[in-house]
Each structure stands twice: as structure tokens, then as C-alpha cells.
Amino acid sequence: MPDSLSSGQQHMSLVVPGTILTNDTSNFMRGHGTYLDSTKTKLKSSVAGCILKVDRLLCVEPKHMRYIGEVGHVIIGRILKVDQTRWIVDTNSRLDSYLPLAAVVLPGGEHRRRIDDDERNMRQYLKEGDLVSAEIQIVHQDGTLSLQTRNLRYGKLSEGILVQVKSSLVKKTKNHFHSLPCGATVIRGCNGYIWICPPTAATASNEQEHHTGGYVRSIETISLDERKTITRLSNCIQILNRYSIPIYDTSIMNIYSASLDYEINQSIEPKIMDILAKQTLATQENIGTYE
Amino acid sequence: MPRVPVASEDERKFIVDGIQSDFRLDGRTSRMYRPVLLATDVVNTANGSCLLKLGGTIVMAGVTFEFTRTSQESPNEGRIEATVDGSGCHSLRIFGRQRHLFTKQISRSLNYILNNPKCFDREQLCVVKGHHCWLVHVDISVLRYEGNLYDACSFAMKAALSETKVPSLQVTHDEETSEVTVDVCDDPFQFGLLNVSNLPVFISVSQVSGIHIVDTTLKEDSVTLARITYGVKDNGNIVYMSKDGGGSLDLLNLRSMSKVASDIGPQMNSLLLDKIHLSKAKQPLWGHVNENLLFDDINFV
Numbered sequence: 001m002p003d004s005l006s007s008g009q010q011h012m013s014l015v016v017p018g019t020i021l022t023n024d025t026s027n028f029m030r031g032h033g034t035y036l037d038s039t040k041t042k043l044k045s046s047v048a049g050c051i052l053k054v055d056r057l058l059c060v061e062p063k064h065m066r067y068i069g070e071v072g073h074v075i076i077g078r079i080l081k082v083d084q085t086r087w088i089v090d091t092n093s094r095l096d097s098y099l100p101l102a103a104v105v106l107p108g109g110e111h112r113r114r115i116d117d118d119e120r121n122m123r124q125y126l127k128e129g130d131l132v133s134a135e136i137q138i139v140h141q142d143g144t145l146s147l148q149t150r151n152l153r154y155g156k157l158s159e160g161i162l163v164q165v166k167s168s169l170v171k172k173t174k175n176h177f178h179s180l181p182c183g184a185t186v187i188r189g190c191n192g193y194i195w196i197c198p199p200t201a202a203t204a205s206n207e208q209e210h211h212t213g214g215y216v217r218s219i220e221t222i223s224l225d226e227r228k229t230i231t232r233l234s235n236c237i238q239i240l241n242r243y244s245i246p247i248y249d250t251s252i253m254n255i256y257s258a259s260l261d262y263e264i265n266q267s268i269e270p271k272i273m274d275i276l277a278k279q280t281l282a283t284q285e286n287i288g289t290y291e
Numbered sequence: 292m293p294r295v296p297v298a299s300e301d302e303r304k305f306i307v308d309g310i311q312s313d314f315r316l317d318g319r320t321s322r323m324y325r326p327v328l329l330a331t332d333v334v335n336t337a338n339g340s341c342l343l344k345l346g347g348t349i350v351m352a353g354v355t356f357e358f359t360r361t362s363q364e365s366p367n368e369g370r371i372e373a374t375v376d377g378s379g380c381h382s383l384r385i386f387g388r389q390r391h392l393f394t395k396q397i398s399r400s401l402n403y404i405l406n407n408p409k410c411f412d413r414e415q416l417c418v419v420k421g422h423h424c425w426l427v428h429v430d431i432s433v434l435r436y437e438g439n440l441y442d443a444c445s446f447a448m449k450a451a452l453s454e455t456k457v458p459s460l461q462v463t464h465d466e467e468t469s470e471v472t473v474d475v476c477d478d479p480f481q482f483g484l485l486n487v488s489n490l491p492v493f494i495s496v497s498q499v500s501g502i503h504i505v506d507t508t509l510k511e512d513s514v515t516l517a518r519i520t521y522g523v524k525d526n527g528n529i530v531y532m533s534k535d536g537g538g539s540l541d542l543l544n545l546r547s548m549s550k551v552a553s554d555i556g557p558q559m560n561s562l563l564l565d566k567i568h569l570s571k572a573k574q575p576l577w578g579h580v581n582e583n584l585l586f587d588d589i590n591f592v
Contacts, residue, residue: 078299129299159305161316222305224312231309231318264318268346269326270588 014063015045021058031059063244067093067167067191069136069145074154074176076162076189077147079130082123085114089132092167092191095144099126099134103148105155131157133187133195153177157187159222160197161234165241167192171248178249182256184229188247196233198226232259235267236276243277245284255280298513306514310499316511321504322555327446327562328591331454331570339455343447344591346508347437352447354455357426358473361417369416369424373401375444376432383436394433397444400493401429404445404522404531410489419462419471427455438508441520445493446559450567452490456482491522491530492559494552498544503551519548523556525564566592 015021021043022028030036031054033047045051049062069075069091077089077097087099101114101122126132133154134147149155170188178186179199187195222230236255240247245255258279259267266272298306306316313320325346334340337353362370375394377383385393404410416425429451431444459476497507497518507515516538522531529549534540540548569592 131299131302157299158301160302161305162302221308224314227309227312227314228318231314231316235317265320265323268317268319270328270591274588 013051014049015051015060016048017044017046019045021045021051021060027056029057031057033060033062034058061168063168064166065168067091068143069093069097069139069191071136071139073136073172073190074133074187075136075145075147075191076131076133076157076187076193076195077191079126079128079132082127085119087122087126089134089147091145091147092164092193093143093145095142097145097147099132099147099149103137103146103150105150105152126156131162131195133157133189157195157197160195161230163194163196163234163237163241165192165194165237165247166244169241169244169247170194171246173248178252180233180249180253180256182229182233182253183226184233186233186249186252194237194247196230196237198222198230228264232256232264232267235259235264239267239273239276240280242273243281245277245280250287251280251284254283258283298510302510303514306511307500310502310504310511310514315504316508319506321502322551324442324506324555324559325508327566328588329446329450329563329566329570330573330591331450331567332574337451338457339451339453341447341451341454342591343443343450345439345443345446345506347435348439348443349434350431350440350443350447351434352429352431352444352451354451355428355430356458357428358418359424359426361421361424365413366421367417368413369418369427371405371411371413371416371427371429373405373429373431373448374398375401375440376430377436377440380433380436383433397441398431400441400520400522400531400533401431401444401448404491405429407530410491410522410524410530412486412489415486418460418473422471423473425457436509438510438512439495439506441493441495442506442559445491445522446563449487449490449492449563450570452485453487453567454571455485457485459483489524491524492556492563493520493531494523494556494559495520495535496548496551497536498538498540498548501544503544503548505551505555519545519552521549521552521556523552523560525557525560527553527557529553529556 021034023042025041025043028043030043033045034043035046037044043058045060047060047062049060052059052061075091077091079087080090080096081088085101089097089099091097101118132149134149135154136145137148138146170190170192172190176188180186183199185197185199233256236259237247240251240255245251255276258276262272309315328344329341331341333342334353337355339354341352343350375398377390377394383390416427418424429448431447433440459481461474461476463472494505495518496503496505497515499514516536517540518535520533521529523529529552573592
């Protein structure tokens with residue numbers, strides 16, 4: 001994809017598989033994404049990505065990779081299966097993740113031991129194909145993730161658009177739930193799944209009463225204006241992903257305001273995408289928020 | 292039509308509501324295609340080739356020639372066959388036999404229009420009547436799948452065939468011994484071109500809750516119940532039709548779907564033709580070999 005936009009310094013540290021990282025094998029340690037070649041005199045990269053140097057340790061961080069979870073990350077997942085006492089969730093990581101029944105708040109917010117009836121009713125809460133926002137509770141030894149939705153901020157997601165981006169682009173910040181001034185709510189999952197939906201009371205205020213965990217389905221239809229905003233945002237985030245621009249609230253708003261000059265269906269045309277990406281990068285550099 | 296769970300119930304409702312208000316997931320109206328980008332002559336070893344992007348769907352078509360004997364049934368016609376291969380594609384989320392069946396269905400449709408004399412003149416592939424002819428392979432590989440593979444494959448095939456260089460041959464006929472000798476011309480810059488002006492393109496029209504849309508993406512496929520793929524010529528005539536998906540259609544729907552296809556068919560045909568001309572003009576700029584250029588959209592038209 002178009003890399004011509006990234007600055008010169010980044011170009012230097014980008015490597016492809018087989019690139020010689022160093023000839024000096026005695027002074028550098030072999031990290032992730034690197035290997036010693038057969039002559040044992042050269043350290044080479046085994047993936048395409050950025051070089052990461054920590055003292056003597058040499059690593060290569062791949063540009064496209066599966067999500068590697070960390071405790072506390074906000075993520076979005078899709079239910080794959082309903083198991084005996086847990087849901088199996090796709091979170092774009094190497095292995096399937098789990099959402100145990102004990103780690104969700106039951107509708108109504110009751111706190112009690114889960115009984116057989118709850119296990120039988122699991123499919124009523126979440127079924128195959130449903131989307132959930134959750135937090136990572138435990139990262140197991142093999143990389144499997146255990147999720148939890150104990151806070152009422154998390155839970156089932158209703159109507160909206162899911163955009164899949166490179167997980168490395170989602171900037172980790174304090175808050176991953178944004179209710180943007182343009183009139184939409186964006187949840188940036190650290191695993192590269194981004195959820196855009198109409199503004200809800202749940203994220204607009206911090207009052208707990210408004211949170212339902214998503215299990216209460218609203219019957220209101222989304223107005224065309226809201227739909228247009230959501231669609232524009234989804235197209236904009238896809239442009240950010242394509243041009244490898246970090247995704248966080250400021251960059252989303254920057255590209256959104258830049259895209260207002262064009263029709264929504266124009267923003268899927270490559271030429272317009274190019275213009276929008278360049279404009280966004282320019283504004284970011286002016287403000288000095290681009291890293 | 293692959294049916295993979297890509298959307299939850301609420302997401303599906305969102306998609307259907309959008310289609311009903313003529314505002315789809317990426318802002319298109321019901322009769323809009325995603326942007327088509329193509330680059331021709333991208334493979335060194337093929338006689339004609341094309342890389343085509345239809346939104347996120349990327350396919351590559353290559354045309355190669357093989358010298359063979361004519362068949363008994365049609366002594367003055369050459370042979371042509373298309374194959375679609377999706378085995379190297381990660382985003383085509385169908386596995387095993389189903390994937391093979393899915394791509395085979397497309398290649399069967401392509402072969403159908405290629406072997407229709409009103410669409411493609413196979414006599415131009417004959418070298419010596421009753422003796423030798425060309426066997427043309429059109430190999431299409433799916434590089435990325437984001438919906439509407441039928442249309443993308445047919446666009447790529449038409450673009451690749453229109454750009455194909457037919458090796459020129461010298462046929463000498465010896466009157467006394469009645470022996471025919473065929474020699475390949477030494478000059479690599481001497482070649483013929485195929486006539487593909489009649490070749491139709493596929494236009495897939497899907498029905499979602501009573502509304503007919505074209506060029507569905509993967510997510511829209513999850514709410515599509517029935518789809519008809521039409522082969523439409525540049526004058527709007529329909530020469531091929533095949534139904535996909537489990538939903539039923541009545542005559543009224545069929546009629547309006549054909550109307551949509553024959554309206555859009557000529558538009559897509561002329562768009563494709565323009566793009567092929569532009570791409571041919573661009574070819575000498577970058578010539579062969581530089582595959583890296585394919586990663587940049589600037590090199591596409």
C-alpha cells in the first residue's frame with residue numbers, strides 16, 4: 001500500500017524478510033522476527049516490519065500481524081460458538097478467545113452465582129455472529145485471551161458498522177469509547193476492530209443507569225442523517241487504515257472534517273482517498289500531534 | 292454464493308435499512324459500482340494479462356496460447372477455456388470442496404460466454420483449417436475477495452483478452468506434397484490482436500428485501516437471498532443468465548432485474564473499454580518487469 005506518505009526516517013527502519021539487520025552477531029541478541037542465517041554470521045529479518053532496538057536486543061515488529069492481547073485492553077469480538085459455560089469469541093488473535101458466563105453482567109444487573117438456568121439461556125444473551133465489546137481479563141500462557149464484560153460500558157453491540165483495521169494502528173489511549181462531536185459513537189478496539197454506531201446515552205453520560213450492557217434492544221430506527229455520519233466515518237477510518245495513519249479521536253476527526261468537502265460515495269475513489277490522507281497528515285503535522 | 296457469518300442480526304438490520312433508503316454501507320446508491328481500477332500487461336510470461344481491482348476484490352487474469360490440433364466437430368474453430376483459481380486467497384473464507392465449487396461455477400459461466408459464437412468468434416483462433424488451431428487459456432486467480440467475484444472476473448477476462456498479443460505465424464502450403472508448415476515469426480513485435488468487441492461482461496443483480504442492487508460487498512451478501520448474474524453485451528442485450536442463492540424470485544422481479552442489468556451493462560462495457568485504452572497508453576511508460584509498481588494505485592487507470 002502507499003508508503004510514500006510516511007516520513008523518511010520510518011523508511012530507514014522498515015525491513016522485508018531476508019534483510020540483513022547486522023553482521024555483528026556477537027554484540028546483538030536475536031529477538032522476535034529475526035533469525036541467524038545458515039552461515040551464523042548475519043542476523044536477518046524474518047518478517048516485514050519496523051526494527052525495534054532495545055539495548056542489545058534486536059527485534060522486528062511486523063506491520064501486519066495478528067493481535068497480541070494485553071490485560072486491560074478494550075476489544076471488540078464476534079461470537080463464534082456458544083459453549084457450555086462460555087462463549088468462544090473471534091478477536092483477530094492467533095487463538096480463539098473466551099468469554100466465561102461468570103464474567104458477564106446478567107441483564108438486570110443482578111450479582112449472583114450462575115445457575116443451570118443461566119447456562120441454558122446463554123444463547124438468549126449472545127448468539128453466534130453477535131458482536132461484543134469487552135475487556136481482556138487474563139492472557140493465558142499460550143496467548144488465549146479471557147474476556148470480561150463486568151462493567152456495563154461493555155456488552156452486546158447493536159446496529160452500526162464494524163471496520164477492520166490493522167491492530168498496530170489503533171493508538172492505545174486512556175479512553176477507547178469516543179462520542180464524537182459529529183454525532184456518532186466510536187469504540188476503538190485494540191484488536192483492530194472498530195465499531196461505529198449512532199450516539200447512545202450510554203457513552204454520552206457517565207451515569208450508570210443509562211448503561212444496559214446492550215442486552216436491551218432499542219426499536220428506534222436510525223435516521224438517514226445519523227446513517228450518513230456513520231458511513232462517512234467508516235469510509236474515513238478505512239482511508240486511515242489504508243495509508244497507515246494512527247487511529248485515534250483526533251485523527252478520525254481531522255479526516256472527517258477534511259472529507260466534508262466531498263460526497264460520501266466519493267470517498268471510496270482512490271484519487272479522493274489520496275487527497276484526504278495527505279490533508280490529514282498535513283493537519284496532524286501542523287498541530288504536532290502526529291508521531 | 293458463499294454464506295459466512297459476517298454480520299450479526301442487528302448489523303444485518305442496519306444493512307437492510309440502508310439499502311431500503313438507497314444508501315448503502317459505503318455510501319453508494321443501489322445502482323453504483325465500486326471504483327474499477329485496472330492495469331494491463333502485468334505478467335511477462337503471458338501473451339496478455341490484466342490486474343483488476345473492483346473495490347477490495349482483486350483478480351489477475353493471464354492469457355496464454357498453446358498450439359494444438361483442431362477438433363473434429365468444429366474444424367475451422369480454435370479453442371478457448373477459462374479457469375478461475377481461488378486457492379491462494381486468504382480472504383475467500385470458504386474452504387475445501389465448497390471453494391472449488393464456487394470458483395468452478397464462475398469459470399463455467401465464463402466458458403459459456405466464450406464458447407457462444409455470438410459473443411466470441413473462435414474462428415480467429417484457427418491457424419490451418421482442419422489441422423491446427425490455438426488453444427487459449429485464460430487463467431484468472433483471485434488475489435483478494437470482498438464480494439462480487441463474477442463481475443470482477445469477467446471484467447478482468449475482457450481486459451486481458453483485448454490486450455492479448457497473438458503470436459504471428461507463417462503458414463506455407465506445399466501444393467505438391469500437400470504438406471503444411473507453420474513457422475513462428477522471428478520478429479517479437481509482430482503480433483495480431485483478438486476481436487473481443489462482442490464479449491459480454493457479467494452484471495450481478497442481487498435482491499435484498501425487494502430492492503435490486505448491483506456489486507454487493509461481502510457484508511451485503513449476508514443479507515442477499517437471491518442473485519442473478521447476467522451476461523450483458525455493449526448494446527444492452529442479455530446473453531447469459533444464472534441464478535445464485537436460495538431465495539425465490541417471481542416474474543415481476545426477474546423483469547425489473549433484467550432491466551437493471553441491461554441498463555448498467557452498456558455503461559460498464561464502455562467504462563471498461565475506456566480504461567483499457569488508457570491502460571494501453573500507459574503500458575509503454577512502465578513496460579514489463581516492475582511488479583512493485585502494482586502496489587501503487589497511481590499505476591492503475
